[in-house]
Amino acid sequence: MSTDELFNGEPVITFQRETDRRAFLRWAGLIGMGTALVTGGALNGMGDAGAAAPASTGGDLGILNYALTLEYLEFNFYAMGLSKGLLKGRDLELVTPIRGHEQAHVQAVMAAVTALKGTPVSKPTLKFPPKTFSSADNFLATATIFEETGVSAYQGQVTHIKSPAVLKAAATIAGVESRHAAILAHLTHGNPFPSPVEKNAPMSSVLAKVKPYLG
Amino acid sequence: MSQHRDLVHGELDDVSERVALDALNNRWALAAPSDFTSDVDVLNFALTLEYLEATFYEQGNARNLLTGQAKQYLTQVQKDEETHVQAITQTIQKLGGTPVAKPMVNFDGAFASKTMYLTTSFTFENEGVGAYLGAAGYIKNKNVLQAAAGIFGVEARHAAIVANLLNKPGENGVYMGAFETPKTKAQVLAAVKPFLVSQMTTMPGGNGSPNTGGGSTAGTQDSGLLTAGSAALLGGAGLAAYLATHRSTDADTAD
Numbered sequence: 001m002s003t004d005e006l007f008n009g010e011p012v013i014t015f016q017r018e019t020d021r022r023a024f025l026r027w028a029g030l031i032g033m034g035t036a037l038v039t040g041g042a043l044n045g046m047g048d049a050g051a052a053a054p055a056s057t058g059g060d061l062g063i064l065n066y067a068l069t070l071e072y073l074e075f076n077f078y079a080m081g082l083s084k085g086l087l088k089g090r091d092l093e094l095v096t097p098i099r100g101h102e103q104a105h106v107q108a109v110m111a112a113v114t115a116l117k118g119t120p121v122s123k124p125t126l127k128f129p130p131k132t133f134s135s136a137d138n139f140l141a142t143a144t145i146f147e148e149t150g151v152s153a154y155q156g157q158v159t160h161i162k163s164p165a166v167l168k169a170a171a172t173i174a175g176v177e178s179r180h181a182a183i184l185a186h187l188t189h190g191n192p193f194p195s196p197v198e199k200n201a202p203m204s205s206v207l208a209k210v211k212p213y214l215g
Numbered sequence: 216m217s218q219h220r221d222l223v224h225g226e227l228d229d230v231s232e233r234v235a236l237d238a239l240n241n242r243w244a245l246a247a248p249s250d251f252t253s254d255v256d257v258l259n260f261a262l263t264l265e266y267l268e269a270t271f272y273e274q275g276n277a278r279n280l281l282t283g284q285a286k287q288y289l290t291q292v293q294k295d296e297e298t299h300v301q302a303i304t305q306t307i308q309k310l311g312g313t314p315v316a317k318p319m320v321n322f323d324g325a326f327a328s329k330t331m332y333l334t335t336s337f338t339f340e341n342e343g344v345g346a347y348l349g350a351a352g353y354i355k356n357k358n359v360l361q362a363a364a365g366i367f368g369v370e371a372r373h374a375a376i377v378a379n380l381l382n383k384p385g386e387n388g389v390y391m392g393a394f395e396t397p398k399t400k401a402q403v404l405a406a407v408k409p410f411l412v413s414q415m416t417t418m419p420g421g422n423g424s425p426n427t428g429g430g431s432t433a434g435t436q437d438s439g440l441l442t443a444g445s446a447a448l449l450g451g452a453g454l455a456a457y458l459a460t461h462r463s464t465d466a467d468t469a470d
Contacts, residue, residue: 094389097385097386097390100393101392101393104393155365158360158361159360167352168348171351171367172396172397173394173395174364174367175348175368176371176392176394176395178367178368179371179372179374179389179390181372182372182373182375182376192375193288193369193372195365196295196299196366196369197299197302197365197369198367199365
């Protein structure tokens with residue numbers, strides 16, 4: 001399912017808040033990303049096209065593409081789940097913004113990869129077990145797994161990221177994933193605060209967890 | 216990257232990687248260059264905030280303003296903050312630094328009602344999130360960075376859950392957008408200043424083990440963090456000791 005199908009050709013990036021949109025544009029604009037996908041976008045271009053040699057970015061590109069895969073997974077998961085109309089009331093109010101966040105993360109991480117002269121990975125083919133969206137409980141149960149996995153995935157790369165810019169960008173996302181994880185835990189009667197310090201997981205264990213969802 | 220031209224609309228080619236990265240860095244360069252001069256410096260700033268939070272919950276939870284799930288959640292939050300105080304104190308000591316003293320605090324009014332309590336908590340937690348994010352760029356030791364990132368995430372969890380207890384809207388309440396926003400030290404200090412009576416200037420001379428119990432506000436020294444500004448957050452001799460063993464290229468502003 002493409003984002004076009006999901007959004008009927010509407011601009012695929014919309015923000016709940018004007019400050020979100022501006023924050024994203026600031027980021028996207030600074031690293032040279034276009035605005036056509038952003039609702040109401042107005043962007044000051046980077047006029048200064050320096051010719052400096054690319055700096056070494058080490059494994060940051062690999063980490064960013066790893067994050068991009070996870071964000072694709074999350075965004076499409078929420079897009080599909082929310083389209084089923086399973087949630088109501090406060091649950092719906094708390095989960096709906098998450099979809100927008102994950103979408104913004106996809107675009108932001110993609111922009112970061114491009115800024116580093118890398119090639120963003122393509123959206124993975126996703127497959128969700130049939131029961132994933134069969135009830136609100138199942139949807140939220142899977143969501144809480146994804147969020148906790150996402151938190152540990154970002155935390156697990158903290159010491160591996162070399163570029164301070166990439167690190168800070170990743171951190172701004174990681175904190176939001178922590179909020180998601182706490183709220184999903186609350187909604188599923190789990191523990192929103194499973195540890196006084198976030199756990200971290202290496203790429204291998206995270207990929208093993210999400211592999212069943214990658215086609 | 217050409218296959219993604221539909222997303223970047225060719226603009227990328229106008230921006231070199233170095234310019235792009237510099238600009239990306241500028242995007243986050245919110246903290247003043249002189250905000251922190253070492254990891255210990257950052258950690259002592261964090262320790263002050265964690266002391267503030269831990270004491271706040273110790274006192275607030277003792278008032279029995281909350282019941283049910285709210286009570287349960289904030290009891291956990293208190294334990295988390297106490298753990299953060301201990302962990303940061305130990306980390307500073309491991310780095311050869313001197314932990315700042317526990318600040319004296321005054322939460323008058325914050326415990327007037329359940330709503331006031333939770334509203335103040337909401338402020339503290341979100342300030343904590345912004346503070347860690349704003350200071351992260353100054354941390355050089357990877358292990359310290361990992362710990363700070365882990366604490367940062369938990370503060371974000373607290374912020375979200377407390378917002379939900381207040382029945383705040385999903386967006387701009389429980390969540391503060393798709394990206395967390397860093398805050399400068401000055402911004403954070405301005406927000407928490409009303410609750411800080413003082414910070415003792417005398418550094419713990421002994422083992423520096425934190426007193427996280429009891430919610431004491433005892434103490435009369437009215438100097439330090441507030442009157443002396445950010446200088447009080449500097450680790451003094453501990454900082455020098457740290458630099459002696461953890462020399463890094465851009466930490467030479469401290470002497």
